[in-house]
Amino acid sequence: MRVYRAREKESGRDVFRRHIGLPGEQHQLAGELICWKCQARVGPVRKGTRQGTETPAHYRLWQRMKHDLGCPLDPTATIEHIAHGSHGLATVDEQGILRLNLPEKLTDIPPLHLGGDAVPDDVVTSTTTTVNPLLPPAVNSAVQIARFLQLHDFDDDIVKRFKVQTHQGQLIGWPQFCYGPARITYATLYKRRRAHEVLSHPVAVFGTIVHIRHDKKERRPYAVLAVNVPAGDEVFHVTLRSMYPPLIEPLSVGMHVLAVGAWDHFDGGFTPALRMFAEEHWQIAYWTTDETTGAVSDPACPRPLTAQDRTRLHDKRQHDLRPTRATKLAKGNEVTPQPHAPATPKSDSSSMRKRPAVPAAPRDTPGGDRSTRADDIARPPRPRRTGHRTITAAG
Numbered sequence: 001m002r003v004y005r006a007r008e009k010e011s012g013r014d015v016f017r018r019h020i021g022l023p024g025e026q027h028q029l030a031g032e033l034i035c036w037k038c039q040a041r042v043g044p045v046r047k048g049t050r051q052g053t054e055t056p057a058h059y060r061l062w063q064r065m066k067h068d069l070g071c072p073l074d075p076t077a078t079i080e081h082i083a084h085g086s087h088g089l090a091t092v093d094e095q096g097i098l099r100l101n102l103p104e105k106l107t108d109i110p111p112l113h114l115g116g117d118a119v120p121d122d123v124v125t126s127t128t129t130t131v132n133p134l135l136p137p138a139v140n141s142a143v144q145i146a147r148f149l150q151l152h153d154f155d156d157d158i159v160k161r162f163k164v165q166t167h168q169g170q171l172i173g174w175p176q177f178c179y180g181p182a183r184i185t186y187a188t189l190y191k192r193r194r195a196h197e198v199l200s201h202p203v204a205v206f207g208t209i210v211h212i213r214h215d216k217k218e219r220r221p222y223a224v225l226a227v228n229v230p231a232g233d234e235v236f237h238v239t240l241r242s243m244y245p246p247l248i249e250p251l252s253v254g255m256h257v258l259a260v261g262a263w264d265h266f267d268g269g270f271t272p273a274l275r276m277f278a279e280e281h282w283q284i285a286y287w288t289t290d291e292t293t294g295a296v297s298d299p300a301c302p303r304p305l306t307a308q309d310r311t312r313l314h315d316k317r318q319h320d321l322r323p324t325r326a327t328k329l330a331k332g333n334e335v336t337p338q339p340h341a342p343a344t345p346k347s348d349s350s351s352m353r354k355r356p357a358v359p360a361a362p363r364d365t366p367g368g369d370r371s372t373r374a375d376d377i378a379r380p381p382r383p384r385r386t387g388h389r390t391i392t393a394a395g
Helices: 075-084 137-151 183-194 307-321 325-332
Strands: 005-008 014-016 041-045 048-050 053-055 058-061 090-092 098-101 162-165 171-173 203-208 211-214 221-231 234-242 256-261 264-266 273-278 284-287 384-386 389-391
Touching: 075 090, 075 098, 075 137, 098 137, 137 203, 137 256, 137 284, 183 203, 183 221, 183 264, 183 273, 203 221, 203 234, 256 273
Parallel strands: 098 162, 234 273
Antiparallel strands: 005 014, 041 058, 048 053, 090 098, 162 171, 203 256, 211 221, 221 234, 256 284, 264 273, 384 389
């Protein structure tokens, strides 16, 4: 089994993966190394590739070496502890394999075992209820398993000691129930959902938050667990979302998350995504790891939503999506731009001068007793009759 942390026996100094160094480099370790929780001897293993999968640098127990009794990194003790806190949902067989039995609904709590048939000696069961904060026993047990596997860097030999039995009775390995943190496992689930494969059991995804982002339109926060994960000829993101912002708001970059629910394939954005929309607080569990001390915090989950919370958040969302009166008025007053008319050339000042008045005909001129109009100048005078004679005005 492998772990990411150890201790120098003589100095007591804690050492981590970075002290092992890259292949070809001199490691920064001194003297004998032991488990950071007990006296079991361990050794460093450099980063490399195992069965086509890259494995990070780690520390591993020496052959035939076991953790001291009571060490929290001892798989046998931890498995029994998880079973004791599972409210009867987990059992351990004589080979030390833990089987987590999923109820039909993850929120269901099985009845306590009171009397009846005796429990086999090779099976460890318990009726201990889950710890706060408000995680159903099935989800709480899954969180405890994920945290323990994280301490062992998801070592294959340790992962094999955990099984899941669906409520239909199908026994599957832990990697078929919980995907992550290896990107290749994200790709496996993504391809299954992209092909619209029907899943007969709930699915969990484990990862570490790398971004907290917001929707462009509604500004709801969402968590990003991985970006640009390769899947054949395309890449995708892994995102955790909710229509209820209070379920995402407690999360921050660097937190470890186990999210259980309906993970699905989404291809409507710029980059495809493997995503889940959380509806209940217990679907999201999160915790942190102190990189200096290696201490892992207790798991937590968002505050449960009340019926009033859901109504208030729904009404707020509808209000935010509804255009405001100012927006409506602005849209109603929009004027379609018209092409500009050609500018009228500026008239010359001389063309605006007043025409000179046409002088009146002199009195002694025949017909001079009649005012002459300006437009009469352009045409010959009309003959007029006076008595029996026709008199033509002289031009």
